[in-house]
Amino acid sequence: MQLVELQEKVVGRSDVAVVGISYDPVEVLSDFAESRGITFPLLSDVGSRVLDGLGLISPVTDDDLEYWGFEKKQHHLRLPYPGVFLLDAAGVVVEKKFERSHRNRYSAGSLLEALGKSDSVSRVTATDTKSGVAVRASLANDAVFPNQVFDIEVSVAVTPGRHVYVDPVPDGYQALTIGIDAPDGVFWDPPELPSGHDIEIAELGERFRVVEGDFDVSIKTHIHESVKDVSVDVVVAYQTCDDVSCDPPTELRLSLSLTVRPKG
């Protein structure tokens, strides 16, 4: 549960204020705060007047209700989009974290990092180097809740003077791919890779698209509630070359061990 994790990971451990807002009456929020140990303010917007004024009320369709598996009830017809606004010290919105599915919420670590508060975050990290490429994979949590959305950050450093290929590549060459190998129930979006630049090898009469130097990508991930503690492998496949010769295609595999917490 996002609010419980924010209580544990943010309140008293950083200078970031946490504020919840829902359409629940005060009594419901009071019971909830007491049973879950929430000490930050949970604001009660009965009738959703303030949420509506902020433009956060979503019309709910029959398709939504069917997807969620809910009977149609009056209080389901106008609901706030669930999500998080991140404000800087001046009160300006620096980022909005919303997900289409209400089941997917961002982790406290991801939110702290988005506010530049990485120091307050416990990370899980793995690094390895092969064939002129160093890769660091990490995530801003040591434990995750089912369905929580978190980013696995992958930093890649290609040795100066060398490059890796990106698609499209001629047959027989290995283009850079970055993905995840994990048991069923670990869901991830393929990261956006750097687009690189073209080089032409006159002797071969071939053009290649290559990436040099350092770059970072992030893999948006979440874990189904059926999964217990899990090892997630970040797999980076590539082939490095310099102006003269190429290494054979290879891959680096970095394992991140995640504790999956019971649903709060």
Place this chain on the structure above:
Amino acid sequence: MSLQFDPGQKLRPIDFDSVGPAVGSQFPDIELPDQNGSVRSLKAIRGGGPAMIVVFRSADW
């Protein structure tokens, strides 16, 4: 490789850029009662620091 699947993709897409106060804009000050019944303003809660505002759909489902 594990299956790539985002449950949210089954739902109609929403442009969240246009939902609520925009990135780069001042978040409006709001005043509402908290769980103890005390009226609180966002500005006072922040106290000149950064904040996370979590919009959630009821603690009572």
